[in-house]
Amino acid sequence: MIDNVTISKSSKWLTILLRSWRVILGLIVPIILCPLLFDLNNKLNTGAYVMAIMVLYWVFEPINLYITALIPVALFPILEIASTEEISQNYMKAANMMFFGGLIVGISLEHCNLHHRISLKVIIWFGSSIPMLMAGVMIATMFLSMWINNTATTAMMIPIVDDILREIALMNKEDVEQQTNENGEQQQSTNNKNEISDSTAIRYNNLRKAFLLSIAYSANIGGTATLTGTGTNLVFQDVYFSHYKKDMSFLSWFFFAFPSACLTIMAAWLLLYLMYARSSITDIQKASQRIKQSARKKYSHLGPMTFHEYGVMIFFLILVALWFSRHPEIIPGWADYISSDPHSIKDATPVILITVLLFLVPANFHQFYSTNESNNQRLLCWDVVKTKMSWGVIILLGGGFALAYGTEKSGLSSWFSKQLSYVHLNPIVTLIVLSILGGSITEMASNVATANVILPVVSNLAIQMNINPLRFMIPVTICISFAFMFPVSTPPNAIVFECLNTSIVDMIKPGILMNIIAITLQLISINTLGVWIFDLNNFPEWANQTLPIKLS
Template identity: 20%
Template sequence: MRGIIIALVIGALFFMLALIGFSLQHATLIALVAFLVTLWTNEALPLGVVSLLPIILFPVFGILDTNAVTVNYSKSIIFLFLGGFMLAIAIEKTGLHRYFSARLLSFFPKTARGIIYALAITSALLSSILSNTTITLMLMPIALYLSEEKVLKIRFLLATAYGASIGGILTPIGTPPNLILMGFLEEHHLPQLAFGEWMLFMLPIVALMLLVMPWLLSMDLKQYDLASISQDIPELTVSQKRLYGLIVLLAAALFANTFLKQFFGFAMNEKLILLGFGLLMFVPKIGFLEWEDTRQMPYEIIFLFGAGFSIAAAFGTTGLAADIAQKLSFISSLPFFWMLVVVALFVTFS
């Protein structure tokens, strides 16, 4: 209850402060967003519950009507996430991620720097299709097992966490903010990147970060010997081989779809491709999942998408976005590099 009271107080403070420079409706919306963000942060209520509150709060306070809010909880981009997570659950259920991890570890030397690179790259590649949080939690025991030295344990854990964050930007489904961006572009009829195009744009950035980050983490660790680390690679089971083949087929379909769009001007909807492969995971003799496995689906994240899209719609419909843009127009006078720095700092610390 204390967390809810804190959220109410923060919402009221933001409302009073916003009245200084904004209209009553805009101040109300700012206060509601502050209230929601506080509840998301302090977890006074479950994430999914807070994410459903805009359906009630926005109509009650005259921000958006009910239909304008609820439509944001069924955006087509959400089904891209559903398909991706069905595939992720299948990978976890079959244990295929453990094979990928062991295989990548075997490619690197048994030194502190080699293991840090291996953990970072493994975490990044797996996080490009699986949840960052899930991958970090799965690789943490491996990172802790590799050495008894406290310094190495910390560096290995950091490599895993940073690698997951870096890998999340490699694909559109790697992390929820990517999907929110795609939903925003779709909503405002702005140019969208196909799956393959996204990867081609992000691959150089991810590669550079994966070169620099592990090197920085391992700068002062040359004296540690890790020659005793086992590099045993588990044998692939029949189900793992079948899933491996389906993943390769999915990747080929997504990249082929990208080139069809570029060279022939037509392509299938990528949301349909990924959702189709996700549903394929339930087909007997082909897939690996039963309906009970969907209990692992992070439905609260789906509701969070809906809340985010609803807030974006409210900012646009009420004119608050244009009002804020006008008040922050001085940023556009900055050199492009510094404008990016300001935006990045704002996103990082907000």
């Protein structure tokens, strides 16, 4: 009897512990790190205290990621590292405003259903075979994730792929019935049917893995192709400008990152095809034709393009043109003609201009003839934005900027880079180690948070080694977006993992190979195409003259 009571109490306390471990961890972490505060005059230690708390909170999530991003506003002023005004300004910098505008434009594409039309059209174009169909799905996902939030892109593509897989399953079911009907003996027919069904189920599951994983991979890779595609790229833009007063143009980034992303997408397609899709169905041609017919039917149900869709598409194309031609560095851009200092006009300016116009231009002109005033609609409205906007990501991005600012002011970033400089490694080996480090940490932590912690250190380390900072910063930035192994790594991974209803091991196996391939391709790209575009073999004058913190 006593034993049962003891067991019952132990079970009760264990349940309480399991339910409250996040609260306990959240309270214990600041206390355990208190020794760093014994000397409040040592800004290095106090900066490390704040950084350690945020990193541990971001990894273990005792509180929401986005609330963790607000910690700098509370702690940096208290510890006299930076004023509240200085820290707060980091939450709506030009890079964050650019991201905000990009999200709104992405929402406008979703709101008018243009994204669905694009994805179906790609499937129609590429649906001649299962390998080509999977390539079409990946290209559509990659293109959309270049401009739309990765999470929204993944959530939008999964229902389309489910329809494709449903058609394939229906085709396989008909094949099973046909084969069993051709068999004369009942018992043998039943055995054959069971064997065929089991084999078909395995092939179908493998094909489902290939397609769904291809969505997650393409969404993660596609965001690296444009400067606005992911928050990680904007962290790079901010660090680059704050350290060296240099502005990475949209065009320069695209010329380097887009070919690199295309190569990585091709590698992902080949990997998933060889691992899962190669022997997934028996009649590829038959399935492909059915899928194309289904896609054409769904596309026809969308009807002709509306004025709303045309309006959003035109403004989207104008925005892309403005981004590419703002200050291309090769020839004068529109910013050169309207401003004496073209670098003072950032990419946030055209995207906010387009955003304002989206809220101004009507979705159609028929509404002005209607007696119902509720039909008065614009290309985009605030009710749609406030429900679809990823507000937390904006706070997370700003919190990362605030953390980076605080670590710079405390001297912690310079201290880290100085310690790393004592390890004498070949620049190529250093680049490999940094890329692997960035790609590994991001598997368990937020991409934006990882970039904000690592990139300032990487930048200062390059200066210590007398190397063009872009040679280290660009590949590390892109590798931080290469999170393919765990569901917690990125929202696209989490969404796909939930849909697959499989074990983490099934995601880790192709994810490890994909990480290795992606990082390798990025290292090759920066040492070939990157050298040509950014002149990486020469140490630039701006790197010496504008370094904010002198390293000893």
